[in-house]
Amino acid sequence: QQQVKQSPQSLIVQKGGISIINCAYENTAFDYFPWYQQFPGKGPALLIAIRPDVSEKKEGRFTISFNKSAKQFSLHIMDSQPGDSATYFCAALSQETYKYIFGTGTRLKVLA
Amino acid sequence: DAGVTQSPTHLIKTRGQQVTLRCSPISGHKSVSWYQQVLGQGPQFIFQYYEKEERGRGNFPDRFSARQFPNYSSELNVNALLLGDSALYLCASSWAGTGTEAFFGQGTRLTVV
Known part of the structure; x- marks a missing residue:
């Protein structure tokens, strides 16, 4: 129930x-859902995040879509660029337990 | 403004040794969390501290311990190192006690030989 499945x-x-990139979760106690971008040898960088009372959030080329009833959320990168090539992680936080559960990661390659 | 800083950046230790990793949070952030990231996987939660108190602990053995100092910096200690402890250790800081809007440091790459 603590897993976040990423594909x-x-x-x-x-x-x-x-x-x-898509993610699904089971635990309804999760109440904060960020996406992180990680380049090789670097720490994850916070891209964008959403709370379950919002169905969509957009920041520049990055959009999170959130479906509370299906317990799914996704990251859309519009106009993808070679510089976006990195590994992307979804995560879920329960503010009761203070810990992030991360997905397994998606390695994105954008061809020039 | 400085981000989350971790030291050292790389470390090689021998099995059975002890290691201390250090983290300085973003100025104004009172919450610090530690994560272990094995190559090819997502980060795994180890500890969270807020206002110098442990608020959360992940499924790691007692060989792992941490503390937070009055200036909100933090140390992660790992005793009796095993080969399987080889990983990238990440520190994240947040202004919120709940841990939202967490910013990660560049990590400490620990190799146990």
Whole structure:
């Protein structure tokens, strides 16, 4: 029940295309859902986050879509660029337990 | 503004040794969390501290311990190192006691030989 399932494991997108990464969770106590971007040898960088009372949040080229009833959320990267090539992690936080549960990661490659 | 800083960046230790990793949070952040990231996997929660008190602990053995100092910096200690402890150790800080909007440091790469 503590797992966050992330898919796909890897993704190849053409420059200018849309990258879509999906996550699903079971624990209804989760109440904060961030996405992190990680480059090799670096720590994860916070991209965008959403709370369950909102169905969509957009920041620049990054959009989170959230479906509370299905317990799913996704990251959309519009106009994907080669510089977006990185590993993306979804996460879920229960503010009762103070710990993030991370997905297994999606390795994104954007072809020039 | 400085982000979360961790030291050292790389470390090589021998099995059975002890190691101390250090973390300085973003100025104004009172919450510090520690995560272990094995290559190819997502970070796994180890500890969370807020206002110098332990608020959460993950499924790690008692060989792992941590503390937070009055200036909100933190140390992670690992005793009796095993080969399986080789990983990237990440520190995250947050202004919120609940841990939202957590910012990660660059990590400490620990290799146990």
